[in-house]
Amino acid sequence: MHLDHSTTLPHHHSHSAEPVRPDGSRRALRVGLGGPVGSGKTAAVAALCRTLRDRLSIAVVTNDIYTREDAEFLRREAVLSPERIAAVETGACPHTAIRDDISANLEAVEQLERTLRPLDLILVESGGDNLTATFSRGLVDTQVFVIDVASGDDIPRKGGPGITTADLLVVNKTDLAPHVGADLDTMAADARRQRGPLPVAFISLATTGGIGPVADWLTERLTAWHARGTA
């Protein structure tokens, strides 16, 4: 796995999402998790919650395509208490909800902030979509794109906005690589070519502690988030 990267956060301008509230307090870091159907976004969210919930106050917004299954899964697995999980409907347009018209997601995020204050971290999970789906910078501060080796090791080569621009690219299910004939070295080389210095994490959530690299990266982003404005 590769975790070289910069911890600078993009400059953020949004009508609704200034990092510091009028009263001087800092809102939660908003992190988007996107990626194709079945790549392990919900499993990654669950693992992040389990790993970080003891030291951080976390909430999750899910964008299910046509059910509330992802939200239900997270509730059933009891990764967070139910009031910390909100579901947004996307009218068959998951990419619209996270990119072109973020109003429903912003509502959900703000509602969580209001009722659970203080929150450190809000994870916004997109509905499973295609390789062009990315989050608006008006909705999230930083974003993770999750793909998996079993969907084909040529995905990093194909690129697309998710692969090339996400702040962290996660390649999940590395344990399956030998079974599906995926070449992890090729995937890593292709990802480097597409992403330059942006980090890539190769993980297997089937392994105990498999989410570690993503949790570490997120913790670093959170530290950078807290350092902003206090300097």
Add this chain to the structure above:
Amino acid sequence: MTGAALLVLADGRFPAGGYAHSGGMEAAVASRSVHDAASLAAFCRGRLHTAGLTAAGLAAAAAAGHDPLMLDGAADARTPAPAVRAAARRLGRQLLRAARATWPSPDLDLLARSRPQGVHQPVVLGATARTAGLAPLDAARCAAYESAAGPATAAVRLLGLDPLDATALLARIAGEVDDVARAATDAASRVTADGVGALPAASAPLLDIIGERHAARTVRLFAS
């Protein structure tokens, strides 16, 4: 007044959350009452002349400068189904967010502060139109058009109907949209003299029933 502002406000791409709502279409498709271009047309015309007319009246009155909180009460009285009311307030909140960013104004800020839980969408639409320098008739047109265009777009996604048929339908009923908008604006012009009772109160019981039914479904694409 600027005509282009009307295009901005009426544009389906205006980021105010409408794309995730079907105006009852998903429930109508689920119960098979809408299944083809002809039944789509019947549904859209029905919604235009009921919920659309009522929404257009509220929008025109708000655009004319009547108290939005009073109109919000009038909207509540005209929206008996709790699920439909909740959807209208939610869309109102989302529209108000977009409107305040697009046409900043103290009036819109005050409206947001007065009702944090949201104001009915047609009322926000009218208040927004006023801020954008548009006339009551413009706001009414917007509301009336959206009452048919929203479900038509949803039907294209739900049924795989030819999008050209859906658009041709909207063009075909454009005259009716104008008639509804004019009737709504006329009614709104009587609010000063006769109070909010002058506003249209056309209802569609079936839309209310399927709206409630839809809210109870666990598997759905659209929020309403």
